[in-house]
Amino acid sequence: MATEVEGYKLGELVIEGKTKQVFDISSFPGHVLVQSKDRITAGDGAKAHELEGKAAISNQTNGKVFEILNSVGLRTAYVKSAGDTAFIAKKCAMIPIEWVTRRLATGSFLKRRPGVPEGYRFNPPIQETFFKDDENHDPQWSEEQIVSAKFKLNGVTIGQDEVDIMRKTTVLVFEVLERAWATRDCALIDMKIEFGVDNKGEILVADVIDSDSWRLWPSGDKRLMKDKQVYRNLTTVTKEDLDTVKRNFKWVAEQLEYLSPPSESLAVILMGSPSDEEHCKKIAKYLKDLGVRSQLRVTSAHKGTEETLRIVAHYEGTGEKVVFIAVAGRSNGLGPVLSGNTSFPVINCPPVQPTNITQDIWSSLNVPSGLGCTTVVYPEAAALAAAQIHALHDHIIWSRLRVKQLNNFISLKPLETGITMEDIMCYYKHLKVK
Structure with missing residues (x-):
């Protein structure tokens, strides 16, 4: 691994996961460099393969997704790209919960809810939470369990107010991207995100959002899926199979370039x-x-x-x-x-x-x-x-209106997160038309 990326001097390895490494940045305190790997996994790592070019595709996808979220005013850890396979983010203490939003019933939801037909539509979308624990296959947790765990990160204890905000933010992230994908006749079926707490005590949408994070069906047709489920479904994995997965991921990254058109x-x-x-x-x-x-x-x-x-x-x-x-x-x-x-x-x-x-x-x-x-x-x-x-x-204007509503909700919460009315007013002031 290089000791310097895009002019940033790397410090210690903070953490290494199945598909990425996170490094401190010596020359940019309070920030990290997230380096993607040419690796694809499923089943909590039970299935894993090298996939040349995946790191660059994942980084491109993640960058565009977070650019959309940042442009409409959502608070995220993402700062900017750092070359083809890495990006800069605010350093966060990660909350060990996956937040999943679902528009249609499919996948593991059907196993947990027998009797619900595949394709059942949730209006509004439903939200679920899972504790990150590979050994126990990320068990589903209730909000009561999250609050009772009393996670304390960078001085913030995760209580009911923090859970309420993450739940609303999770659904909003899904709906923002759902409307964006709809402009390309693609249905966002479900997705997962994670949150972290930065050194100022702010809760931010963090980690990576790429084709590992969602189910995406062009024209709403499951048979045309372009997400990692194609890889999960493989009983044997050939080079041709991996090439198909890679083409799907590349198609997603290319389509994302069209999701923020000039406003009319x-x-x-x-x-x-x-x-x-x-x-x-x-x-x-x-x-x-x-x-x-x-x-x-x-x-x-x-x-x-x-x-x-x-x-x-x-x-x-x-x-x-x-x-x-x-x-x-x-x-x-x-x-x-x-x-x-x-x-x-x-x-x-x-x-x-x-x-x-x-x-x-x-x-x-x-x-x-x-x-x-x-x-x-x-x-x-x-x-x-x-x-x-x-x-x-106009899905971008719709998204900004919804973020304004979210910030109004946050302003009424007596949070430990360090968010103040002054922060929110400054946030509105600095929203830019892309």
């Missing part, structure tokens, strides 16, 4: 007067945090009706997915005029003033029959409403 979602903020610009900029900021592009335009439905309709026609012809946000006070004709002349969604967000708040809101609410524009008062509400509309077709 756009919110056009139309203001009736340049004096409303500050109000509109607040809306735009909230939209950016949620991954929605925005454009600001000035137009008056009363004073420049023809220009307003020309702007609407322009956006209808671009082929982009557009939500209009109308910002107009006093007599709000802008929202109703937009709604009456486009099939795109229209949201009113009047820049209300204390002196005429009742009139401003009423003029936005009391629209003629046959119009469907909705009205909100606060800039954040306008951005959220637009994002929720776009989330119907």
Whole structure:
């Protein structure tokens, strides 16, 4: 093993598993280098084979998965790739629990739940936990057992609050990736993840997520599976079999490159007067945090009706997915005029003033029959409403909304994890549109 990778000087071997090694990084305290192996195993290591090229494929797959999770705001240990077969991560004390989420009943679940037919769909997906113990084949544990174990890692005792957050995060990770894979007509059937506690006491999604971690069925057809189950099912293993497994893993890594396409979602903020610009900029900021592009335009439905309709026609012809946000006070004709002349969604967000708040809101609410524009008062509400509309077709925006909900849940928990409201607000601030 090299003593230096991508300019990082390696320290002691922290741990070695069946398919990876973890090294301290002397030149990057608080971080580790995770080195993948050209090795595939199953049955707690009872079946194992060398598979040339697997390390690079696994590293590529893992990197792309964590890039997706990081881009939507989930807290993970992954930092960046370090060459073809390794990556840099925050050093964590690993919680010895595998968290499994299932959308369809298959595999070992059927053995534990006789009578449930294969393919039974769980809505919402169900979550299970297993204690990592190869000698006893990773026995299933209840939440009560996890809490009772009182695992203490980097100063954090794993109690009910921590379990609640890991459970919600586990399901969210699954749903984020499920929606991403659906864009390639692939069904994510089930998957497992692990968590660690870093030296700041934060619980992070950690370890590796690759084709060893999930069941993936193109077109929802089990016969087309592209995951490690193909290897598990082999009674004898030939070179041709291993080549097939490798091709499947490579196909998965290649497909992941298409799961974060450029966003087609756009919110056009139309203001009736340049004096409303500050109000509109607040809306735009909230939209950016949620991954929605925005454009600001000035137009008056009363004073420049023809220009307003020309702007609407322009956006209808671009082929982009557009939500209009109308910002107009006093007599709000802008929202109703937009709604009456486009099939795109229209949201009113009047820049209300204390002196005429009742009139401003009423003029936005009391629209003629046959119009469907909705009205909100606060800039954040306008951005959220637009994002929720776009989330119907944009899985990245949907994911950011769900992460926001998760962080709201975390903010109400009296955790030992070191997560504060200030951390969460900074987290929102630094979300970037990829």
